Amino acid sequence: MSVSTRKNTTWLVGLVVAAVAVVAIIALGGGSSEAPTSASESSGSASARGPAVPTNEFAFFDGSTATLAHYDGQPLVVNFWASWCPSCVAEMSAALRPVQQQRGDEVAFVGFNIQDDRGRALALVEDTGVLFDLAEDARGDLYTEFGGIGMPFTVFVSADGEVMHKHNGPVTEGQLNDLITEHLTGA
Numbered sequence: 691m692s693v694s695t696r697k698n699t700t701w702l703v704g705l706v707v708a709a710v711a712v713v714a715i716i717a718l719g720g721g722s723s724e725a726p727t728s729a730s731e732s733s734g735s736a737s738a739r740g741p742a743v744p745t746n747e748f749a750f751f752d753g754s755t756a757t758l759a760h761y762d763g764q765p766l767v768v769n770f771w772a773s774w775c776p777s778c779v780a781e782m783s784a785a786l787r788p789v790q791q792q793r794g795d796e797v798a799f800v801g802f803n804i805q806d807d808r809g810r811a812l813a814l815v816e817d818t819g820v821l822f823d824l825a826e827d828a829r830g831d832l833y834t835e836f837g838g839i840g841m842p843f844t845v846f847v848s849a850d851g852e853v854m855h856k857h858n859g860p861v862t863e864g865q866l867n868d869l870i871t872e873h874l875t876g877a
Contacts, residue, residue, distance in 0.1 A: 740852040743768075743845075744835035748802070751812070751824045758800075759851065765797045765874035766847040767866075770833050772803060773810040777860040778842040782818040785863045789870070790822045797870055802827040804841070846873040 743758040750756065758766070769786060771778035782801075790799045799822035803811040808826070815824060827833055836845050840858040846869060848854050855873040 740848065740854050743847055743851050743853060744832055746832045746835060748825045748827060748832060751803075751815070751826065756825075758847070761798050761800065761847070762851055763849055765849050765870075767797055767799045767870065767874075768836070768845040768847060769799070769801045770804050770827065770836075770838055770841065770843040771801055772806040772841060773814045774806060775841045779814060779818070781842050781860045782814070782820055785861050785866045786822070787818060787820045788863050789866045790820070793867070793870060793875075794822070796875055799823065800825060802832060804828075804830050804833050844869075846870065848874065 745757055745759070747755055747757050758768070767786075767790075769781075771782060773779065786799065786801070801820065801822060801824045803824065804827045806828075811826075830838075833843065836843070836853070837856065838858070842860055844857045844861060844866075845853060846855040846857075855869065857869060861869065
């Protein structure tokens with residue numbers, strides 16, 4: 691084997707090992723959570739200041755329009771979902787609906803349907819029985835503004851309209867309750 695071939699083989703083996711390690715970390719973690727980026731924001735303290743929410747206008751499923759400023763004054767869970775995303779479908783029934791029913795008095799919820807067929811999205815809403823506000827992000831503009839990198843994608847926003855935490859991947863009912871307590875309500 692020539693030196694050049696040996697170097698190429700060593701490089702390829704290293705790349706494969708790194709890729710396997712990344713996949714294992716993701717699989718063991720069951721999704722990733724992302725806190726705001728500055729050191730003071732990642733401390734988890736209730737006084738942490740995060741970036742402001744995007745100001746994009748969007749349309750609710752009922753046809754009315756708003757921005758996320760509509761929710762100023764109340765902590766907010768923003769969830770991005772689609773009918774073509776199996777994890778999103780499972781999360782709606784198993785986590786979002788029950789947690790919203792339990793904690794809807796203290797935290798607002800809004801779900802953004804992203805890059806989806808409207809008919810399928812409406813059918814999924816009917817099937818899952820979710821009752822929180824639902825809107826469309828047809829091109830994924832708001833999703834991109836928040837920095838989404840996977841589906842489902844959930845963002846926790848303070849009553850002051852600041853992004854406190856981002857979670858990529860599905861959450862269970864228990865995880866969602868814990869994330870709300872940690873990042874929004876403290877209780």
